[in-house]
Amino acid sequence: MTTIAARPLGQGGLNGAIDAPGDKSISHRSLMFGALAVGRTEVSGLLEGEDVRATAGAMRALGATIERRAEGRWSIDGVGVGGLAEPSGVLDMGNSGTGARLLMGLVAGHDITATFTGDASLSKRPMQRVIEPLSRMGAVFQSREGGRLPLTVTGPETAMPIDYVSPVASAQVKSAVLLAGLNAPGVTTVREPKPSRDHTENMLRQFGAEVESREEDGLFVAKVTGQPELRPQTIEVPGDPSSAAFATVAALILPGSDVTIRNVGLNPLRAGLFEVLRAMGGSIEVLGERVQGGEPVGDLRVRGSDLKGVAAPPANAASMIDEYPILCVAAALAEGRTEMRGIEELRVKESDRIAVMVQGLRAAGVEVEEHEDGMTVHGGAGKCPAGGCSIDASHDHRIAMSFLVLGLAAEAAIEVTGAETIATSYPAFTGHFRGLGADIAEI
Structure with a gap:
């Protein structure tokens, strides 16, 4: 079993450019x-x-x-x-x-x-x-x-x-x-x-x-x-918006960040997360929009932003069903509460993503309420969560990557066990983040 730790980034944020992995x-x-x-x-x-x-x-x-x-x-x-x-x-x-x-x-x-x-x-x-x-x-x-x-x-x-x-x-x-x-x-x-x-x-x-x-x-x-x-x-093959979501949220929640994610698929039935993050006040600019293999594609320039909590529209759920774990991380650093409802589908993913995210967020010092069909995260208005915890990824690659992103914004490092599951969808994850200036490494 692989354990990876993400340590607080400190000043300066993430900076640079990466290519989104294939969809x-x-x-x-x-x-x-x-x-x-x-x-x-x-x-x-x-x-x-x-x-x-x-x-x-x-x-x-x-x-x-x-x-x-x-x-x-x-x-x-x-x-x-x-x-x-x-x-x-x-x-x-x-x-x-x-x-x-x-x-x-x-x-x-x-x-x-x-x-x-x-x-x-x-x-x-x-x-x-x-x-x-x-x-x-x-x-x-x-x-x-x-x-x-x-x-x-x-x-x-x-x-x-x-x-x-x-x-x-x-x-x-x-x-x-x-x-x-x-x-x-x-x-x-x-x-x-x-x-x-x-x-x-x-x-x-x-x-x-x-x-x-x-x-x-x-x-x-x-x-x-x-x-x-x-x-x-x-x-x-265009870049995967579900994978691009991790660097997007990391850049938004870390002050001073300026990250470009190239070649991201922007099919409107997959881009719901970016709409919600913009509604939260996130600075996400689409550059070089084009069509590739019948799919809309663009480069995302993402900068550190002061986020505010929102009610994520249940109607958007199908277009961002895999992105709710990383949305929870954005919500943890936002001002106010972010409500995510109508997402009971998450209970039958690689893990019960609602239960696992709630448990992990609480361990990291984030206030969160669990509902049968979702969760409500109470943000710290930019105040770093405590961190300093170990998270079991529960055989779920998106859980693993989400908590590693949270570790960059926490007061103390977050360790994720079972992180080998990241290789199922994003083998270059740690390399990409280190290239942007993150302290993420296997321990």
């Missing part, structure tokens, strides 16, 4: 969709964290040829829609909930059987939300109680297209159903109560699939026409 969601999909195309897809900027490598290994086991050419540069020789092969061994997805759920959709659309496993954290996460619609399409599942891994899925001889009304707005559920629908005759439809991130729809269009997205009768609808021939693409 994890888009990296997963680049490998999957490249494997379903006929021909060679070339990808640059691919995130090489453990989660994405697990997806690469699974796609190889399913018949695709995937090679790493250089840092961040990968090629995928696809087998075509309907061409996936039955794997000879178990598909180990590590810590990746996205990889596991999306791949279950792919397998559920093929006449093959595959068994999924994962680490201790992933094995606790419920998969019933994808099992239910995929079963309607003809797939058969065997799993532990509660739909948990290890899990075996057997796809039908011919998958049936469905019109599915999802009870939650979830890009993972939507994507799993649409991916199963790729190999089904006819049109597969998913209807959600709120819009969820649309990387699957954007990228499927780029590969040549017929995809519709629209609002209809108060629901947000995505449709895919099955059995297309996907065309190989050249993909430049």
Whole structure:
């Protein structure tokens, strides 16, 4: 188990520039969709964290040829829609909930059987939300109680297209159903109560699939026409806004900071955190806005700011669901209270992020209230929290990174145990922060 300590920064803040690591969601999909195309897809900027490598290994086991050419540069020789092969061994997805759920959709659309496993954290996460619609399409599942891994899925001889009304707005559920629908005759439809991130729809269009997205009768609808021939693409993966969030908040809460984070994906269905931080008074300037691989991208210049507490709109939850842990850190240094409600989804992430953040914030000297559907953080108006504590990351990379950022602004160092999980999504985290002037190191 790895322990990393973050020590108070002192005067001067963070200064410099970093490149945002490749977007994890888009990296997963680049490998999957490249494997379903006929021909060679070339990808640059691919995130090489453990989660994405697990997806690469699974796609190889399913018949695709995937090679790493250089840092961040990968090629995928696809087998075509309907061409996936039955794997000879178990598909180990590590810590990746996205990889596991999306791949279950792919397998559920093929006449093959595959068994999924994962680490201790992933094995606790419920998969019933994808099992239910995929079963309607003809797939058969065997799993532990509660739909948990290890899990075996057997796809039908011919998958049936469905019109599915999802009870939650979830890009993972939507994507799993649409991916199963790729190999089904006819049109597969998913209807959600709120819009969820649309990387699957954007990228499927780029590969040549017929995809519709629209609002209809108060629901947000995505449709895919099955059995297309996907065309190989050249993909430049934008930077991950969820990873860029850590340097963004660190720069905001540390006086004197001036940090530029280059190449950040700014898809409006992913950028909710930046809206909330601006509403808190954060100085976040977007430079060089452009479109890259069908996604809006820009460079963020972030400077130290006096933040004020806000009520984070529940309507924004889907666009920033992974960023609430680091928002808690911003809230801890803000003036007044920051309320985060309507985020009960956090209880079934890599950890129960609500409970773990509340426990850790209290250990660091931050006043916080826990609610069933969220939390309220009472900020110190720029006064440093005590720190001087050890935090168990609970197998959760975003928890680990959030408390390391808090350690930079605390009176005494914060140690995070289980910090090896950071490698699942942001292997360069400590290097990037040290380059900006932070005292973060393994102990």
